[in-house]
Amino acid sequence: NAGVTQTPKFQVLKTGQSMTLQCAQDMNHNSMYWYRQDPGMGLRLIYYSASEGTTDKGEVPNGYNVSRLNKREFSLRLESAAPSQTSVYFCASSDPRGQGLYSNQPQHFGDGTRLSIL
């Protein structure tokens, strides 16, 4: 079971460069998410997509764009990378409501992308 797959696993960029982080899930989940994890701050939501064709801002969207290409794929783009965007990025997917009031399935996470911006 692949689950949630993120590419690349590591990347070093120079300030001002652009980059797209890729994420794909094979669990037929409707919702997908991008988080960043910084020391002492837990995981913060950047953007999410409740269904194919929709995206919404999370807690820290500035400097990022996303594309929900299809049900499986949700990409995160840094148009002009800044040192403040050095972080570990996690993609996740879930079916929040599933079937019934009490379902709310947990989010499944990829292994993360460690991004350094010099």
Next chain:
Amino acid sequence: AQKVTQAQTEISVVEKEDVTLDCVYETRDTTYYLFWYKQPPSGELVFLIRRNSFDEQNEISGRYSWNFQKSTSSFNFTITASQVVDSAVYFCALISYNTDKLIFGTGTRLQVFP
């Protein structure tokens, strides 16, 4: 506003000690879900448990147990007879039924020494 507070930044114990990780949450919603995730040194996030707001029954899974108390808005996690393999960062998280946003606490780093 929704918020999850994990006041313990780091805990160190010696193997075989019991340890409790605290989680306090804030939400105005009546239907919500609470989660615990483990992040071992390898970096991946591992789902441990989900609890919905209508079920206050405590849960035990092997050496792990969870104490959910709505009266104090807490969802604490206890590891009995800790082992070195339990060393990780543990995150508590909250999601309301009507949203798709999972709110994480800042995590508690647990170090278990042999």
